[in-house]
Amino acid sequence: MQQPHILVVSRRGAAALELEQVAARRGYVVRRAYTGVQALEQGLNHLSGAEPDLIVLDDPLPDIDPLDASRALRDDLRLGSGVPILLLTAHKPTSVEHHAALRAGIWEYVPHPFHAEELGGKLDRYLHWKLEAARARAGDGLADETGLYTVRGLALRAQELTLQAFHHAASLACVALAAPVGAGELLARVLRALGRRSDAIGRVGPGECAVVAPGTDRAGAVLLAERVAQAVQAAGHDGARGGLRAGYDAVTNARYTPIEPKNLLGRATSALRVAKADAGPGWIRAFQ
16 A cells, blocks of 8 residues: 655644654655645645645644635645645634634644644544545545535535534534425525535435535524525525425534434435425424
8 A cells, every 4th residue: 555645734843843753653654844835735736646645734824824725725626625634733722713624624623732642543543534535435426517416425525524523523514405396406506606615515316405514503504594595586486485495403512412424414304304295384394
């Protein structure tokens, strides 16, 4: 197997050197960058065939916000969502900072100073996750021609988002929606337009889509469904009363209320079935 590559982006000599030593002892090929711009150049340079398996960004970086660097890395489809990005910090992140990092595609904060063996184990676990996800992504069938995830692709992405929500002690929701008759593609377009960078959006049935939304609680799930309904209405369909139906489930804190990703998806779609069976005004249903 090819040696795993880790990209360490830090201006702090002591922290970066310690991290490099830990990674090198565990067989990683370590590449170093000192600024956010250098991180983008190295992280997105696939010409060498040695794209990073893990990326560690320091907070702060001398030129750009590390969350902006993470967003830029995530926006490049060649790197995508499957490469873990960790954020090295010397302070205890607040809840607000955790939510911002989650939405920027940061998988976990790494506090410094750190325990070498604990950090090494963390790197190994993330490498294993990345390699297993890469095997699952091999071949076709994860997204359709419009860029929306298939059921298989959505389930895989939900696993990643659940893991990230756990490490950030953040909320996580899944909202499943069924389009009005004849408006399946309209619903898909609306979701692509409204979706955040951190959301995972996929098709779960004929005329049905689901959104896995990190940093979103039960109230946020209802607001998401209502925004979709308003956008569908604005496009000429009566989203709520003309056929749009929604079901959702959410956890307030994925660390204290662990949930299997497949269960989150299953509960949201089960709630959607209830909403579809009800001809009354209750077009948004929570999983009971």
